[in-house]
């Protein structure tokens with residue numbers, strides 16, 4: 131039956147044309163009238179060239195995102211036949227269940243990785259061309275190998291768990307999976323900053339120097355031990371600026387990129403740090419995980435139904451032996467991709483809410499609206515970020531309020547304080 135494949139490919143072509151048309155239009159980054167010359171107008175803190183590059187970069191990133199995600203979905207569905215062939219081949223190699231599953235997952239993920247690699251390579255070239263990335267081809271390849279390794283281990287583990295749960299409880303396996311996902315997710319959050327992140331970059335306690343005294347003061351007000359503040363050497367990889375909070379419990383920490391320490395002055399760094407401390411003090415990693423768990427309850431139920439229906443009405447004819455066939459992995463991954471995409475706007479809305487709270491926490495702690503304004507102007511210039519973007523992009527890619535909204539907030543805070 132080749133018809134559905136033709137429909138799938140034609141449908142994708144029409145969709146791709148629409149995406150190209152939408153992000154090719156001229157006016158999607160324009161600011162409201164009356165903002166010319168104000169602190170949100172990029173012409174007051176970025177060069178004409180930087181503004182142009184920021185918009186082109188954002189257009190390219192958006193087109194790639196909106197093509198790559200659905201393409202991955204289509205690809206996974208098209209790869210069900212390949213997965214079945216892998217399964218048959220591997221069953222001839224070994225009788226050991228664990229080895230079979232591990233080999234199968236590795237081969238399948240490798241194929242998906244290689245097929246999606248051109249997108250990532252294209253983005254590497256683009257980001258290097260625009261000067262936001264310094265990642266060498268070697269580092270990029272090593273990173274992808276590490277990603278593949280981590281995904282191989284986690285996917286094999288989860289697949290084994292899913293297949294075992296399906297065997298024990300053919301109707302309620304999704305509920306059991308959800309129950310196990312609670313400690314699993316918390317465990318992953320816990321080891322993230324001490325095991326996963328150091329695989330990619332070097333972390334060290336902040337060499338604060340002059341900053342140290344003010345930092346200690348700020349940290350103690352937020353109830354954070356100063357040795358939970360780290361810096362990471364991102365300057366080898368990027369010219370962009372960032373800071374974040376990661377980990378839970380005794381591994382919770384604030385991380386500052388060294389690029390940020392190099393390019394911002396003390397007052398600006400303190401605002402950024404106070405923002406991160408807001409995340410830390412209000413335990414946003416914890417709340418984010420909580421939201422994920424609540425949503426995954428519904429998603430796992432819905433996903434399990436979709437999977438069973440897809441296997442029954444379509445997969446069996448393709449050669450799947452039933453829901454408990456490891457060759458169902460591409461279908462499971464396709465459903466995860468689809469449902470993740472569907473809840474991305476919800477996750478981003480929750481994230482923007484926490485970011486807004488962290489911004490106001492930063493103002494409460496430092497009272498320095500001026501430094502907030504200049505920090506985000508520097509951020510926009512260094513990261514080549516347009517100060518605003520269309521709502522569609524905010525829904526799917528906007529984990530933070532726009533830079534326009536943030537500069538506006540800090541500016542109003544400064545003006546109110548001056549009154």
Ligand SMILES: [Zn+2]
Pocket residue numbers: 405406409485488
């Ligand atoms: Zn934040």
